[in-house]
Structures are given as structure tokens and as C-alpha cells.
Amino acid sequence: MIEQSENNATVQDPYQPWSGRILQCLSSVDHKEIGIMYLIMALLFFAVGGTEALLMRTQLAIADNHFLGPEAYNQIFTMHGVTMIFFVAMPALFGLMVYIIPLMIGANDMAFPRLNAFSFWITFFGGQLLYFSFAAGGAPNAGWFNYAPLNETFYSHSNGINYYCMGLLLAGIGSVTTAVNIVVTILTMRVEGMTLRRLPLFVWMSLVNSFLVLAALPSLNAALSMLLLDRLLDAHFFRTAAGGSALLWQHLFWVFGHPEVYIVILPAFGIYSEVFQVFSQKKIFGYAFIAASTVAIALLAFGVWVHHMFAVGLGNTITGFFAASSMLIGIPTGVKIFSWLATMYGGRIKLTVSMLFAVAFLIEFTIGGLSGIAFSIVPIDLQLTDTYFVVAHMHYVFVGGTVFGIFAALFYWFPKMSGRMLDETLGKWFFWLFVIGFNLTFFLQHFLGLMGMARRVYTYPEIPYYTILNMLSSAGAYIMGIATLLLLYNVYRSLKKGKIAGNDPWNAFTLEWYTASPPNEKNFDDVPLVSSRRALWDFKNPDNRDED
Amino acid sequence: MNWLLFAKLKNISPNIPYQNILHSSSRQAEEINHIELYFCIAAGTMLLLVVGITIYILLRFRESKAGDKRIIPGKIWELPMLIIPTVLVAVFFYFSITTMAHINPDADSRTPDVVITAHQWWWQATYPGSIEAANEIHLPAGKPLLLKLVTADVVHDWWVPQFGNKMDIIPLQDNYLWLTIKEPGEYYGTCSEFCGLQHANMRIKVIAETQAGFDTWLHKNGQAAPPNKNKTIGEELFMAKTCGDCHRINGTAAKGTTGPDLTHIGSRATLLAGMSINDKDNLKRWLKSPQHVKPGAYMPDFLLSDSSINDLADYLQSLK
Numbered sequence: 001m002i003e004q005s006e007n008n009a010t011v012q013d014p015y016q017p018w019s020g021r022i023l024q025c026l027s028s029v030d031h032k033e034i035g036i037m038y039l040i041m042a043l044l045f046f047a048v049g050g051t052e053a054l055l056m057r058t059q060l061a062i063a064d065n066h067f068l069g070p071e072a073y074n075q076i077f078t079m080h081g082v083t084m085i086f087f088v089a090m091p092a093l094f095g096l097m098v099y100i101i102p103l104m105i106g107a108n109d110m111a112f113p114r115l116n117a118f119s120f121w122i123t124f125f126g127g128q129l130l131y132f133s134f135a136a137g138g139a140p141n142a143g144w145f146n147y148a149p150l151n152e153t154f155y156s157h158s159n160g161i162n163y164y165c166m167g168l169l170l171a172g173i174g175s176v177t178t179a180v181n182i183v184v185t186i187l188t189m190r191v192e193g194m195t196l197r198r199l200p201l202f203v204w205m206s207l208v209n210s211f212l213v214l215a216a217l218p219s220l221n222a223a224l225s226m227l228l229l230d231r232l233l234d235a236h237f238f239r240t241a242a243g244g245s246a247l248l249w250q251h252l253f254w255v256f257g258h259p260e261v262y263i264v265i266l267p268a269f270g271i272y273s274e275v276f277q278v279f280s281q282k283k284i285f286g287y288a289f290i291a292a293s294t295v296a297i298a299l300l301a302f303g304v305w306v307h308h309m310f311a312v313g314l315g316n317t318i319t320g321f322f323a324a325s326s327m328l329i330g331i332p333t334g335v336k337i338f339s340w341l342a343t344m345y346g347g348r349i350k351l352t353v354s355m356l357f358a359v360a361f362l363i364e365f366t367i368g369g370l371s372g373i374a375f376s377i378v379p380i381d382l383q384l385t386d387t388y389f390v391v392a393h394m395h396y397v398f399v400g401g402t403v404f405g406i407f408a409a410l411f412y413w414f415p416k417m418s419g420r421m422l423d424e425t426l427g428k429w430f431f432w433l434f435v436i437g438f439n440l441t442f443f444l445q446h447f448l449g450l451m452g453m454a455r456r457v458y459t460y461p462e463i464p465y466y467t468i469l470n471m472l473s474s475a476g477a478y479i480m481g482i483a484t485l486l487l488l489y490n491v492y493r494s495l496k497k498g499k500i501a502g503n504d505p506w507n508a509f510t511l512e513w514y515t516a517s518p519p520n521e522k523n524f525d526d527v528p529l530v531s532s533r534r535a536l537w538d539f540k541n542p543d544n545r546d547e548d
Numbered sequence: 549m550n551w552l553l554f555a556k557l558k559n560i561s562p563n564i565p566y567q568n569i570l571h572s573s574s575r576q577a578e579e580i581n582h583i584e585l586y587f588c589i590a591a592g593t594m595l596l597l598v599v600g601i602t603i604y605i606l607l608r609f610r611e612s613k614a615g616d617k618r619i620i621p622g623k624i625w626e627l628p629m630l631i632i633p634t635v636l637v638a639v640f641f642y643f644s645i646t647t648m649a650h651i652n653p654d655a656d657s658r659t660p661d662v663v664i665t666a667h668q669w670w671w672q673a674t675y676p677g678s679i680e681a682a683n684e685i686h687l688p689a690g691k692p693l694l695l696k697l698v699t700a701d702v703v704h705d706w707w708v709p710q711f712g713n714k715m716d717i718i719p720l721q722d723n724y725l726w727l728t729i730k731e732p733g734e735y736y737g738t739c740s741e742f743c744g745l746q747h748a749n750m751r752i753k754v755i756a757e758t759q760a761g762f763d764t765w766l767h768k769n770g771q772a773a774p775p776n777k778n779k780t781i782g783e784e785l786f787m788a789k790t791c792g793d794c795h796r797i798n799g800t801a802a803k804g805t806t807g808p809d810l811t812h813i814g815s816r817a818t819l820l821a822g823m824s825i826n827d828k829d830n831l832k833r834w835l836k837s838p839q840h841v842k843p844g845a846y847m848p849d850f851l852l853s854d855s856s857i858n859d860l861a862d863y864l865q866s867l868k
Contacts, residue, residue, distance in 0.1 A: 064561060070745045070843055143742050149719060150702045150744055155668075240719035246703055247718060280609070285621060289629075311705065312716040313723035316648050323644050327637040334633035338625070341601050346619025348611045359602060366598045370591040377587060377640050379580040379647045382713035383569055386705060386740040452567045452709035454740035457748035461561040461822075 029113035030521060031098050034120050036417060038095025041124050042088050042406075046484075048131075049083035052076045054481055057441070057474035063462045073458035074141040075160065079130075081144030082164065085264065086171050087127040089398065092406045093267040094119075094178050097206045100413065101182060103512035103519060104200050106191025106527040111184040115177055123174030130167030133160045140164035143456060145257060145308075146227075148238030148249035153231050162231055165224040172217050172224075179213035182206055191511070193530035200510045200533070201290060205270030208294045209263055212301060216259035223252035247312060254305035262301045265397065266294060268405025269336060272358050275408050276340050278508045279355035280347025283546070286339040287533060293332030300329050310381045319378055326376035333369055337362060352506075353427035354411035357404045360435050364400025368393055371446070389449025395442045407434075407487075414494070415501030419517045423498060426490040433483035440476030444469045509534035562818050562825050564736050564751075569709040573735060575692075575728040576651040577712030583643045590636055651713060655724040660696035662687065666704035666717045666739065669746035669845065670808050670821040679770040680796065682808035683821050686755045686769075688762035689729040697723045702744065708737030708754055716741055729756045736822070745844030751822030769812055772799025773867055782863025785856055794846075797867065807847065814868040820845075831861040 025033060055076055059068040068076065098116060102109055110116045133139045138158030142150045151161050186199070186207045199207070227249070229235035236242040238249045269290075277284050284290065306314065306322035340362060349355070371393040375381045384390065414422045448469050453460060460466055504513040514536050515524050528539040532546035572578040607613075664685065665672040673681045687693060697706055699717040706725065707714035715725045729735075737752035757765065776783065783800075786792065792802025798811040816826050820842055824830045835857045838847040852860070 070748065074745065142744075147703050147742070150742070155702055155744060243720075246720070281611075283620075286626060286629075289626060309716075311714050312718055313721065316645075316652060320645050320648065324641055327641055330637055331630070331633045335629050337598060338629040341598070341605065342621045342625055344602075344605045344609065345621055347609055349606060349609045350611045351606075359606065362602055363595075363599055366595055370595060373591070373637075373640070374587055377583060377644045379644060379651060379713065380584055380587060382651075382715075383577075383580055383584070383709075385714065386707075386742075450569050452569060452707075452737065454707070454738045454747075456742040457738075459748050461564055461751075463564045464566040 029109075029117045031102050031110045031113065031116060032417070032519065032523075034116050035095045035097075035099025037120055037124075038091045038098060039410075041120075041127070042092035042095060045083050045087040045091070045127060049080050049088055050481060050484060052080040052083065054477055056080065057477040059458065060460070060470050061474040062471065063460055063467050065459055068458065070458045071138075071141070074456075075134075075139040077456060078140050078143050078146075078160075078164075082130065082140070082168070083127075084398070085144065085260070086168060087123075087130070089264040089402050089406075090171075090175060091123060093264060093402070094123075094175070096271070096406070096409050096413070097182055097209075097267060098178070099417065100512060101185060101203055101206055102189065103416075103515065103523055104203050104510050105186065105189060105194055106511050106524060106530070107185065107189035108523050110181050111189055112181050115181050119174040119178040119181065121174075122177075123171045126167045126170030126172075126174065129170060130163055133158075133163035133167075136160075136163065145253050146249075148227075148246045149240045149244070151227060151249070152239050154239075154241070162228065165228045165231075169221060169224050172221050175213050176217050179210035179217075182210040183214075186210075191527045191530055194535070198530060198533045198535075200270075201273035201284060201287065202267070202270035202510075204291045205266045205273070205294055208298045209266040209270075212259050212263050212266070212298050215302065216256045216263065218256075219252050220256035220260075223249060223256070226252075247309075250309055250312065251305070254308045255302070257308065258305045259298075259301040261397070262297055264402045265405075266297070268361075268402045269294065271405045271409045271412070272340060272361060274508075274510065275354050275358045275412055276343045278412075278506050279350045279352055279358070280344045281350070281507065282343060282347035283534065284339070285342035285345075286335075290336055290339050293335050296332045297329060300325060300332075304329060307376055307381070310375075310378050311385050323376055323378050327373065330369065330373050330376070337366060337369075352411065353422070353424055353431050354408045356428070356431045357408035357411070360431075361400060361404040361408070364396055364404065364435075364438075367443075368396030368400050372397065384449055386455055387449035388445040388453045388455055391455050392442045392445035392449060395438075395445075399438055399442070407431075412506070413512075414491075415505050416512055416517045416519070418495055418498070419501055420494055420498030421501050421505060422494045423490050426486060426493070430483050430486045430490060433486065434480055437476045437479030437481075437483055440479065441473050442476070444473045444476075448473075504536070507540075509537045511535055514539065562822060564822075565734075567709050567736055569712075571710050572712070573710035573730055573733070574712055575730065576726060577710060578730075579647050579651055580712045583640075583647055586643065587640065590640070594636075651726065653726065655694055658694055660724065661693040663696045663698065664706065664717075666697070666699045666701075666706070666743075666750075668701050668744055669739070669750040669842075671750075671752060672700075672808065675766060675770075677770060679766060680798070680809040680811070681769055682810075682816075684753045684755055684816050684818065686757060686762060686765050687727070687729060688759045689732045689756040690759065692726060692728045695725045695727055697725060703741050704739050704743050704750070705741035706737070706752070707740040708735050708752055710735055711737070711754075714740055729754075732756045732758055732761070746842055749821060749823045749842060753818060753822050773797050773811055775799065780859070780863055780866075782859040782861070782866075785852075785860050786863060789850055789852070789856075810864065810867060812867055814865045828861050828865055831864060832857050835860055 025037060028034060055068060059065055059073055098110065136159050138160045140160035142156055142161060149155060186203055226237040230237050230239055236244045238244045240246050273284055273290060303325045304322060307326040310319055411422050411427060451465060501517045503517055514528060528535055532538055534546050538545040570581055572581050663674040671683050673685045697715055697717045699719055704717040705714055706717060711727055715723050717723060733756055735754040735756060739747060739750035787801055792804055794804040794807040795810045796803050796805060819826045819830055823842060834841050835852060838845055838849055
């Protein structure tokens with residue numbers, strides 16, 4: 001039980017035994033507890049996926065290394081990708097959405113609290129099922145996008161890929177039900193006065209994002225079911241030796257897979273939009289622009305999947321069409337970057353750890369975005385696709401975009417969730433170590449790609465410059481590992497003896513900072529009148545209210 | 549045991565020289581590298597712009613330095629925000645389309661100059677007249693070639709970085725690639741679509757020669773192994789141990805097509821798709837324990853005695 005104490009900081013009931021607390025979590029339908037469970041789940045899987053990454057970088061540190069054999073390496077790189085995308089990025093973002101959205105719109109809970117609990121647990125068990133494959137004869141070993149016909153029983157004998165299908169189907173059910181829940185919550189549970197035009201941008205992005213989830217996941221679920229039929233019941237969808245189609249899998253996967261990239265970046269865009277405003281102490285620049293460009297990205301997301309397949313030989317006409325649509329994505333994304341810069345311009349910038357991650361994101365994501373444009377230029381794509389240049393690109397987008405967003409959110413909302421501040425000094429150490437390690441690891445991989453190193457190789461021969469670049473890249477990975485340990489220590493220490501946060505430590509603008517930290521079970525005793533996009537600002541500055 | 553074998557293998561990688569996709573060794577690579585250069589300039593400028601603006605804002609508007617007044621940039625800013633990316637995108641779309649048409653025209657009904665078949669984890673090259681070669685692919689420099697790419701099993705990808713574009717190789721689909729090599733020389737590449745256990749050791753070696761040199765090689769490579777009245781022990785073993793079920797030696801009873809053609813294996817510089825140097829020691833290691841040398845390869849361990857291995861290696865080395 002969480003109780004409100006006099007000074008607004010809350011304390012856990014000291015008399016409740018551990019077993020009772022755990023039982024409470026297991027049976028909870030409170031959006032805040034479920035949100036935190038999502039975040040803990042993401043953290044656990046982040047530790048596992050990160051360890052896998054370190055194993056890979058250890059194997060690749062020197063030429064002709066035999067630390068891991070091909071069998072182990074292929075399982076580990078597959079699991080690293082699947083884990084980070086489906087069981088780290090998505091649960092972390094869902095956790096933040098589920099925790100923050102009801103508070104931001106002045107609601108007491110999600111629209112369907114029990115469905116919310118169901119979504120979490122089915123996602124969690126999906127992850128457990130996936131990892132059970134290690135004990136059941138071998139993990140999936142055909143990469144996270146699991147191309148046919150390598151994913152068929154003839155080429156992948158172990159049960160790993162069956163577990164991949166089942167695990168992702170379960171997690172997919174969780175994602176779809178969460179998306180339904182978020183859409184209904186946002187559309188029906190807003191406090192009076194909060195029109196769609198006054199929604200905080202994080203909520204806007206989450207809304208658009210949930211529609212993306214609803215539209216994209218069915219394609220993956222269909223592909224996974226077909227593959228299971230192939231593997232378990234001898235169907236022939238992707239079995240090329242029996243006339244099945246290898247490209248069908250690629251189309252079905254990327255019709256899901258490309259929107260998926262936006263599914264894990266849009267909520268992060270929402271986070272940055274809040275963080276930039278609060279730590280510049282200034283309204284967002286181009287609210288309508290950002291919201292509209294998000295809708296544009298979501299729609300375009302379904303018309304660009306073939307840019308993952310430029311090299312499969314579809315002919316110049318089809319390829320040209322998808323080149324154009326992929327390049328168009330660059331425009332709304334570029335608009336966003338400039339909007340955030342313009343938000344900072346003229347403000348009073350406070351470089352907290354949260355803001356540091358947001359600023360670093362601007363630069364890292366620009367690098368990742370530009371290398372992304374390179375892949376929409378077909379002739380350049382034909383050179384660089386499936387090399388380490390792609391590995392560098394997607395980590396700039398996933399880490400520099402999504403993961404930095406999650407870190408920014410963690411430092412921003414931790415005081416609300418726990419009632420205590422995360423330590424800023426330790427946080428800055430963490431920030432600098434992580435950013436340096438990240439750039440060391442992945443910036444160099446651009447050059448490896450340019451030197452012809454293909455991705456997903458378990459070893460490489462002595463080719464000039466390969467060893468030194470790979471070695472430095474591995475060193476960067478270890479620096480990120482150390483930084484992550486520092487973050488864990490910071491969370492642990494701050495939970496015990498961090499500074500008491502109070503309701504509104506950042507002088508923020510949105511409703512979640514109106515209530516106690518952490519909020520009581522009902523979230524709000526009362527909600528101030530919403531008459532603009534910054535309800536809390538209006539409440540705190542009654543003489544200087546926003547004009548809608 | 550495992551570790552010891554690997555340790556021995558450490559020094560057998562062939563020497564692969566420094567490669568860099570910005571060295572254009574084919575006409576196609578030249579065209580691609582032109583766009584790449586323009587793109588680097590445009591992207592570098594954009595990156596510098598964003599970094600520059602960010603640093604400027606951070607220096608000028610820190611809480612400690614900024615006054616109390618907030619500055620709201622005017623709506624006028626929205627226009628360049630939209631126009632700059634749009635123009636850049638339009639320019640590069642134009643470059644993309646024109647270059648694609650240049651480097652990748654329709655094959656029409658032209659007969660391919662070579663058919664390359666990708667296998668888990670080696671390359672087969674078939675020249676007109678059913679002349680077979682494996683792993684080391686000879687091509688004439690200085691003229692436009694049409695490569696036909698097919699796969700025997702899963703999806704693979706043909707990529708020699710200095711030749712520019714890559715091409716996936718998809719089951720049940722014929723893919724074509726145009727290639728005009730500029731200079732004779734040796735070029736290295738690798739399969740770049742993940743294709744299973746030994747994806748890392750599915751390397752490509754292209755030997756580009758003058759037309760005359762290529763013709764001589766093709767003629768020689770097309771010849772069957774010389775008939776041998778007094779069969780060596782190695783040859784007897786080769787036939788008796790069913791090697792010929794998977795491997796072909798032109799002119800003998802060995803007619804398998806699952807594994808690489810061995811008619812002229814003695815004349816190749818590398819073994820196992822570019823994994824090691826072709827010498828007797830490495831050949832013997834491979835025959836002794838294929839699954840330790842290249843785990844996952846389809847070559848079974850025949851549990852041969854040391855003297856049989858020696859004889860077989862001698863025989864294979866003699867196939868020049």
C-alpha cells in the first residue's frame with residue numbers, strides 16, 4: 001500500500017511483509033504499478049540483452065577469434081535483437097505510457113485496468129517463453145528478422161524458431177491490447193477542458209503510436225502463424241524447396257517491421273517534446289507542426305517497407321517508388337528536429353541529466369537520420385545494406401533515439417514515480433560515460449561498413465584496419481556496460497536516500513506534476529481547470545495564462 | 549582438442565588487402581561513388597548545421613546567462629524548416645533514379661556471361677559451355693558483363709565492395725547484375741545476407757584478367773582431368789570413399805554437384821570459400837576433421853586414416 005504522508009513524500013508501509021508486496025504487484029490493476037512493472041521487466045531484459053551484446057563484442061574484438069563458435073554467436077545476435085526490440089524498447093515505452101498518460105490527462109486509471117494487467121503479464125510471459133528456448137535445445141538463430149527459408153526446419157533444426165514465433169505472438173497480443181487500451185483511454189477519459197488540441201505532445205504521440213501498433217502487428221502475427229504452420233504442420237508458405245516464397249516472408253515482416261521502427265521512436269519523440277519544453281521553461285515551438293508531422297510519419301510508415309528489400313531484385317520501377325516514399329519520411333522528421341531546436345532557442349535552458357540526454361539525442365538522431373536517408377538513395381543502399389554501416393545506422397536510431405528517450409524519461413519522471421530525485425551528479429557521470437561509449441562503439445562501425453565488413457559475421461579474417469576498429473568498438477561497448485552499472489547503482493541509492501522530490505520539482509507544465517509524488521491510488525483529489533496546453537503553468541501563473 | 553585445432557588454424561587466413569568501397573574498381577562503383585560523395589557533402593553540411601545551432605543555443609540560452617524574457621521564434625522559421633529538407637530530398641531522388649537506370653538496366657534476353665550459384669557456404673560459377681569453377685571466380689576486365697545469380701538453398705547476397713552494388717540471391721528467382729571491371733586484379737568480397745552457420749566464411753574472390761588471359765584460363769579450366777592409366781592410391785580412395793557423390797572431377801566417374809567442383813582444385817590459391825590458403829597441410833586438416841575447421845559445413849567426417857588423408861591430399865594437389 002502506498003500512503004500519503006504529511007509532507008507529500010510518500011513512504012511504503014513499513015509493516016507490510018515482502019510477500020504481501022509481491023502478492024500485491026501480482027494482482028495489481030493500478031496503472032502506476034503496472035507501469036513500474038513494465039519498466040522493471042524492460043530493465044531485466046536490458047541486462048540480458050546488454051550481456052549478449054557484450055558477448056558479441058568480445059567475440060568480435062579480434063580477428064579469427066574463437067571465444068564463441070558460430071552456433072552460439074548466431075543464437076546470441078538473434079536474441080540480442082529480438083530482446084532489445086520486443087522486450088526492452090516496447091515494454092519500457094508501454095510502461096511509461098501506461099504510467100504517465102492517465103496522469104497527464106487527469107484520469108484515475110486506464111480505461112480497462114484489468115486488460116492493462118493482462119497485457120503486461122502476457123508480454124512478460126512471452127519473453128519468458130522466448131528465453132526458455134535456451135533450455136529447450138537452442139535459441140532462435142536466424143536473426144531478428146528471421147528470413148525464409150533459413151527459418152524453416154530444414155535449415156534450423158532446433159526448436160528455437162518455434163519459441164520465437166510463440167514468444168512474439170504472445171508479446172504481440174500484449175502490444176495490441178495495450179494499444180486498444182491507450183486509444184480508448186485518451187479518447188474517453190480526458191478531464192474536462194482537455195480537447196485534442198490541448199493534449200500534451202507525449203499523449204499525442206502515444207495516440208498516433210497506438211494506431212500504428214494496431215495496424216502493423218497483424219502482419220507480423222500472420223507471418224509468425226504461417227511460419228509455425230510450416231514448421232509444425234508441414235505447410236509450404238515459406239518452404240522454397242516445395243514452391244513456397246522467400247519474398248513473402250520479407251514483405252510480411254517488413255510491412256510490420258518498418259512501422260515497428262516508428263512504434264519505438266514516436267513515444268520517445270513525445271518524451272523529448274515534454275523534456276525540451278520544461279528544461280527550456282518555454283512552450284513547444286510548432287505544436288501543430290509536431291503533431292501533424294507525427295501523423296504524416298505514421299501514414300508514410302506503411303508505404304516504405306520495401307527499402308529493406310532494395311537489393312532483392314524487384315526492378316527499378318518498384319524500387320524507385322519506395323525510394324521516393326522513404327525519402328519523404330526525412331521531411332517531417334527534419335521538421336521535428338528544427339522544432340525542438342526552436343523550442344530551446346530563447347528559453348532558459350537547464351542542463352539536467354534528462355535535458356542532456358535530450359540534447360544528445362538531437363545530434364545522435366541527426367546522424368542516424370542522415371545515414372537513414374543514405375539508405376533511401378537506392379544506389380547507396382545497394383552498396384551499404386547488410387554491412388556494419390547498417391548496424392551503425394540502426395543503433396544511432398534505436399539507442400540515440402529510443403534508448404536516450406527512455407533515459408531522459410527515467411530522470412524526468414523518476415521523482416514522480418518514487419517521490420525521490422535521481423542523483424544528478426551520478427547521473428552526469430552516467431550520461432557522459434554512456435554517450436562516449438556509444439559513439440565509440442557505433443561511429444567506428446560506419447567505417448567498417450565502408451571497408452566491406454558484412455553484418456552478422458561471427459568472425460572476420462585479418463584485413464587491414466579491421467582489428468583495430470573492432471577492438472575500439474568493443475571497448476566502447478564495455479564503457480556502456482560500466483555506465484549502465486552506474487545507472488543501476490544510482491537508482492538503488494536514490495530510492496533509499498535520494499532527495500525528496502515534492503509535487504513539482506522541475507517547475508513543469510503538465511497535470512501529472514499537480515498531484516503528489518508518487519500519486520495516491522486515485523491519482524488526483526482534484527484537477528485544475530484545463531484551458532490551454534499547459535494546464536499546470538496556468539494554475540501556477542494565474543496572471544499570465546496561456547491563450548490556448 | 550577443439551581449442552588446439554583452432555589455434556593451428558589461426559595462421560592460415562589468406563592475405564586480404566585493404567578494401568574500401570570508395571575505391572571504384574568498376575564503372576558501376578564509379579557512378580555510385582559520385583552520388584555518395586554528393587550525399588556526404590549534403591549530409592555533412594546538415595549535421596554541422598544542427599550541431600552548430602545546438603551549441604550556439606546552449607551557449608547563449610543557459611539558465612545562468614539568459615535573461616528573464618523568453619524569445620519566441622517567429623512563424624517565418626517554419627518555412628525554411630520545410631523547404632530545406634524538401635529540396636534536398638528532391639535532388640537526391642533525381643540522382644537515385646538516373647543512376648539506377650545506368651547501373652541496373654534490364655537484362656532483356658542477353659545470355660549471361662557467367663551464372664553464379666550460391667550454396668551454403670561456397671560459390672559456384674558456370675561459364676558458357678558448361679565450364680564449371682568454384683569459389684575463385686575469373687572474369688574478364690574492361691567489358692560489360694552480365695552476371696546471373698541463383699541460389700541452391702537459402703537467401704545469399706553477392707557483394708564485392710569495390711565493384712559497387714550488391715545483389716541478393718533469392719530462391720526460385722533469377723537475379724541479374726551488370727558489372728564492368730576497370731582493371732585486371734584480385735578483388736575480395738563476401739556474402740552479405742545472413743545465410744546460416746558459416747555466413748562469415750562465405751567469402752568471394754574475383755580474379756579479373758585481360759580478355760586474352762581470361763580466354764586462356766577458361767580454355768584450360770574447361771579441360772577434363774588427364775586420363776590416368778595407373779591410378780594413384782589417392783584417386784582410388786576418392787572414388788571408393790564416395791567423394792564423387794558430392795564433388796565432380798571432370799573426366800572421371802565423380803559427377804556430384806552438391807559440393808564444389810574439384811577438377812582444377814590444385815590450381816586455386818584458397819580453400820573453403822576464401823577461408824584458408826590452399827596448401828597440403830590445410831587440405832589435410834580439412835579432410836581430418838571438417839567440422840572443426842568449418843563447423844556446420846555439409847562435408848562429413850569420413851574418419852580417414854592419416855595415410856589415406858595424405859594420399860587424398862596428394863591427389864587433389866595434383867589436379868592443376
